[in-house]
Amino acid sequence: MTAAEKLDLENAPSVLIVDDIATNVHVLSQALEPEGYNISVANSGEAALKLAPKIRPDIILLDVMMPGLNGFETCRKLKQMEDFKETPVVFITARSDAKDIVEGFESGGSDYITKPFKFEEVCARVNTHFKMVKLLKEREEMIKNLKEAHRKAVEATEELKATQSQLVQNEKMASLGEMVSGIGHEINNPCNFILTHSVTLNKNFRKLKEIIEGIIPNDETGVRVKKVLSPYFEKNMDSIASIKDGAERIAEIVRSLRNFARHGEGDLHDVDLNDVIKSTTKLLNHQTKHIDFKLELSELGEIECSPAQIGQVIMNLVSNAIYAANKNSQNPSVHVRTLDLGDKVAFEVQDNGGGVPDSLLQKIFNPFFTTKPVGEGTGLGLSISFKIVKEHKGEIQVHNNGEGATFRVILPRKQGFNR
Ligand SMILES: Nc1ncnc2c1ncn2[C@@H]1O[C@H](COP(=O)(O)OP(=O)(O)OP(=O)(O)O)[C@@H](O)[C@H]1O
């Protein structure tokens, strides 16, 4: 059985013998060739350094005493080369004092055989080193496989989390959409009723005022009566106008709500991003009115996007900004601005809430990552926003602006095919 078969190596193992004396090379070859080793020879340290990278031996037998580079120097140079850091080098020499042996190991050698050597000893030692090489290779392979398995497990977990978040999101959106449409419908009817009747009330009241003013005599009593009635007329007119204003405002909020949760959320439309921002932020009116909230909207023209989804991104970013600003600033402020970037547009949400700590910048877009107290946040807002923006072939950037965080979303004007 050859050494390759014995050691179960795929190819015949190769040995590089480095010795300047031909007889030594001959004797070593005679010992190793019958075992099935592939033998290569170099007659100096310099020649070995040139030959080794070409043949990539599994083991190197190195004579110590050679003209030019001696064995120890050759070994040191070999060990500096990446390919031979793990290759066993066995010194074969007549020098056998402890100092030499130590120098041999220090120069990176793995073993030391002193001359005169026995065939059996050379074969046994070479075989042992091959076995170690093989075990090392197996260990490396195992580590590689383990790393790969770990990578796949991490990938699968991420995918699972993403799917889970998508499911939660779908469910959230579906029930939110249903609820909002239901509420919208319920509010819309009485609201229209109030609006229509406030208009009729206004008309009828003016008529009534005209009639009453018409029948009041133009004498002293009449003037007194008019004076008494006048503030009531005015107050009533004001109240009717307020009822109409309030009803119009409710109708507008309902319109925004329905716009936000409109069916066919993923449908693409040509819309003005400024309008989406205005209608979405109106839904946050109850929070924005307590802070310095500003919209700085530049002329953009229309872009192709899903207004419901982009509305959701705006909602998430502005809610986060309001939360951070309220929590960390005496004078909370949130500014939303839009920018025309030619074939792209952008919107920015800037707050003064202290910013995102550098150590968290990589994490905040992960599903379920939140620094909010338990029960306050799902940690899905940014991951969903990231996904929506990615689906729109856009990007989300975040940087700290000194006082707080600025999130910037860049969107292409057109979606093109393959969305
Ligand atoms: N404007 C901001 N300033 C500072 N930190 C922020 C800001 N926006 C997001 N973060 C950080 O990113 C985390 C994740 O945000 P994300 O919107 O995904 O979830 P959340 O706001 O915690 O929860 P939810 O959106 O469900 O209410 C936040 O908990 C917070 O730590």
Ligand SMILES: [Mg+2]
């Ligand atoms: Mg959030």
